[in-house]
Amino acid sequence: MGRTRAVVLAVALAAALVLPFAAGPFWMGLATQMLIFGLLALSTDLLLGHAGLFSLCHASFFAVSAYTVAILQVRYGVPTALAAPAGLLLGTVLAAVFGLSVRTRGVYFILVTLALGYVIWGVAHRWSSFTGGDNGVTNVPFPGAGPLAIVSHTQYYYLVLAIVAICMLGYRVLVRSPFGLTLRGIKASESRMRSLGYRTGVHLYAAFVLSGALASFAGVLYVYYNRFVNPVSASFPISVEAVLMAIIGGSGTVIGPFLGSGIILGLRNWVSSFFELYAAVLGIVFIATVLWAPAGIMGIAGQLRARLGRTRTAPA
């Protein structure tokens, strides 16, 4: 099985590398978005898939870092080398504040994070003298540091691909570490972990802040791709879609959220080309996922593999 996985990964990586030559700018744009929103979905899944917390405020970190970068670069002419880390930092600081919500569990956590996320949307929407209101901040340049500057969408695609690949590797190390194991222990039974002497609150808080940092990272990548940012990026649908992506792809895996992101974004592009009611279709996808595919693509793949394995070993 290890070899099969290595082959699949190698093929996927090769396909990602040749994509700009093999396909047109439309597919490259879609792939860039898929990577960026997949990273956002991955960040929510650190909480959902490993710690068992269902957050509905990740668009906040995404948007705050995007706005920070946009405002610093466009209005104050701050170079990328400072603006991008500032965006990452501010998003993470917000996560450190919103991380208070790990004092609640279950339904309360869901409702509190939803309401917190709404506060950020409200600020982006209403504080128009600073955030630009509904028009947002436009004309964000491509990122560049001294002589190293991105000048085309193809270059930016490769940059995003490299960064996302590094993030995926780092994420894999993180969830396989004792810390990741502790989170899954808390997900399975918090009271048991606590009686074993783990400070579960501190672990969940750390997971929340890390997850927020990853979402902020996605926000930085997003604003340089999109070249503008408006309150939509902070809105509730972005948060809940990120969770849906993680679940459709397969919660608790590294690849799953990216698969889910590809499916949702692909569906959006395809459906909205011939049908007006895209939001209704998305709503039906939500319902169908819950009813028929709660374990997502990776879950279905796992079941198929288990079934194939059984039939293969049965005659022997």
Place this chain on the structure above:
Amino acid sequence: MTSTILQAINGVSLAALLFLLASGFTLSFGLMRVVNMAHGAYYLLGGYIGLSVARATGSFALALVAGGLAVVVLGYLVDRFLLRRTGENHLAQVLLTVGVAFVIGDVALRIWGGDYLKVPVPVALRGATELPGGLVYPTYRLVLIALGAAVGVLLWILYRKTQIGAVVRAGVDDREQVAATGINVDRLFVMVSALASFLAGMAGVAGGAFLTLYPGAEWEILVYALVVVIVGGLGSLGGAMIGALIVGLLDAYGRWLLPEFSYFVLFAPMAVLLLVRPRGIAGKEA
């Protein structure tokens, strides 16, 4: 001084509306352990249907009832065919009802369009009323406060003083035990759920007459109702009442004093609560 008092009445009238929505949400969670994120969409749909009925018949009372009843039917179908299949999995419930809300919102957008629409109010409620002390205040909002108070009192009597209420309270505390005594819990659920839907639909008509109806209103009002429920404590009717007053008043003064940060004002009660009392003022085990 005068504006301080006027803002207080503004806050209380918003509180009355939020109470209509939050009481249904909190009761259905308390009894059925169901988190229904489509509550905001129920509000919006009830409001739109009430708007069409009011335009066709000219009767505001009929609009209130029609908006409420239409949502009762829809809510029953969602409960019966979708929510029942999620068991007590809150994650599944949230995703499912968010999906339902997206569908309702999008369909409503195609039917009623994207403009800000206002449910017409009967002539008798259109003007302003002079309050003792020389204050002049829109009549409609005063009536809304009365409506909220009346619903609050009725719910309280139903919940505390009748046999049905006693069974519901028992169900909130221990559902299996109630079922074991031979009470038809399923029928109870249908009744409470219908009541919650009716209140949401009616709130849509009542709210649509002064907050207007537009795409996206479903999420805005839902978040306000959720903050009410978070502050008050899930499953508590009294908590919903206190929460509604806190949120209504904070919002009114926030809009008046800090217009650019009016949403931010909502953050304050939640932050205090998270630090001091994560279960809300009157909350039970979640």
